[in-house]
Amino acid sequence: xxxxLINILLASAxxxxxxxxxEAYLDDDSVIVVTQTEENQFxxxxxxxxxxxxxxxxxxxxxxxxxxxxxYQVPADYEQAIKLAHIVKYACIEAYDEVAGIDFTRxxxxxxxxxxxxxxxxxxxxxxLGTAEGGKKIFLAGVNHLNQNMTxxxxxxxxxxxxIHHEFTHILNQxxxxxxxxxxxxxxxxxxxxxxxxxxxxxxYYLTHGFVSAYAQNSHGEDFAECLSVYLTTSPEDWxxxxxxxxxxxxxxxxxKMELVRLYLSxxxxxxxxxxxxxxQNRENDIIKGAVDLTDISTD
Numbered sequence: 668x669x670x671x672l673i674n675i676l677l678a679s680a681x682x683x684x685x686x687x688x689x690e691a692y693l694d695d696d697s698v699i700v701v702t703q704t705e706e707n708q709f710x711x712x713x714x715x716x717x718x719x720x721x722x723x724x725x726x727x728x729x730x731x732x733x734x735x736x737x738x739y740q741v742p743a744d745y746e747q748a749i750k751l752a753h754i755v756k757y758a759c760i761e762a763y764d765e766v767a768g769i770d771f772t773r774x775x776x777x778x779x780x781x782x783x784x785x786x787x788x789x790x791x792x793x794x795x796l797g798t799a800e801g802g803k804k805i806f807l808a809g810v811n812h813l814n815q816n817m818t819x820x821x822x823x824x825x826x827x828x829x830x831i832h833h834e835f836t837h838i839l840n841q842x843x844x845x846x847x848x849x850x851x852x853x854x855x856x857x858x859x860x861x862x863x864x865x866x867x868x869x870x871x872y873y874l875t876h877g878f879v880s881a882y883a884q885n886s887h888g889e890d891f892a893e894c895l896s897v898y899l900t901t902s903p904e905d906w907x908x909x910x911x912x913x914x915x916x917x918x919x920x921x922x923x924k925m926e927l928v929r930l931y932l933s934x935x936x937x938x939x940x941x942x943x944x945x946x947x948q949n950r951e952n953d954i955i956k957g958a959v960d961l962t963d964i965s966t967d
Contacts, residue, residue: 704728709749712964716756721773723760725752726781727810741784743810748782750961751813751827755780757959758950759831766943767936777838779804784811793863796826799834807831820951824900828951833896840891843935849927850887853877853920858884874913877920894921894928899944900951 709727717723727748729740763772777799786809787795798806809816809826816822856876858867862884866872873881883893898906910918932938953959 708966709745709752709964711966713752715966717752720769721760721776722778723776724779726779727752730781739785739788741811743782743784746962747810747813749964750817751782751807751810753959753961753963754823754827754954755831758828758947758954759835762943762946762950765946767938771936771938775839775842776835777803777805781806782810783808785809786812791860791863797830797834799837803838805831805834817955820900820902820948820955823951823954828947829896829900832899832947833892836892836895837888839936840888845891845931845935846927849891849924852923852927853890854887856884857886857890859886870912874909874921875917877913877917877924879909879921890924891928894924895932895940898925898928898940899947902948 713725717725725748727743727745729742760772760776763776781804783806789795795808797808800806807827807830812826816826853876856878861867862873862881867884868881870881873879873884876884878884878890878893879897880893883890883897901909910921913921929940932940932943954961
């Protein structure tokens with residue numbers, strides 16, 4: 668009985684050794700399946716209007732590694748992504764072409780736009796409209812709300828275009844920094860993430876303290892980007908009213924900041940801020956009036 672048990676164990680060991688030393692079969696087909704996306708007419712239009720002249724990629728399809736997993740994400744609606752591409756091209760990219768020259772836009776404008784259909788909601792009651800990263804790309808949220816926000820220049824700027832100018836300002840600042848004197852103007856009044864809380868979120872507070880928006884109180888970097896983006900997208904009449912509401916002290920502080928912003932654009936980039944403002948707002952008005960076809964994706 669003992670010998671029989673030994674023989675069984677030796678036979679099992681031999682089988683195990685044979686199995687462990689045998690070559691495993693490797694299938695030529697990978698288990699990783701890469702989704703193949705067929706190029707559509709919009710892709711062809713983007714190649715002609717974004718990729719070829721500016722080397723800009725407009726990533727309207729959902730790509731998980733280009734999204735922030737801390738938020739719920741919704742893919743961008745195809746038709747509204749087309750409209751937004753036209754709007755960004757006409758009112759932003761070509762406005763910079765017009766004033767600063769196409770070489771400026773080609774060199775400095777972000778090379779990647781990624782889109783999300785929904786806003787990114789934070790626990791503090793604020794929403795993320797967009798972000799910039801590494802001086803190379805801009806993320807735009809809320810694409811699926813575009814149709815309802817095209818009724819006025821104010822809405823279009825609030826939710827989309829001002830965000831682009833704000834984030835592009837960060838990109839320019841990463842390339843050429845602005846004067847350190849800027850952060851000293853209201854240096855003790857920055858409140859970090861408390862900008863959305865009372866009393867800081869009220870215009871009667873932030874304007875009189877020398878800020879053009881509540882968010883400008885976050886930091887001097889955000890303040891600079893807000894000064895430029897708000898100025899570019901606010902009509903002269905509305906800007907004058909805002910300055911009047913700021914009172915004597917607030918208006919003086921804003922004027923000091925805007926002088927440094929104006930000098931930064933002219934000295935660092937050779938751009939006249941008022942020419943750029945006029946070009947941007949004229950183009951935005953064309954869009955609101957329906958003078959620009961936002962659906963045409965022909966490449967003829």
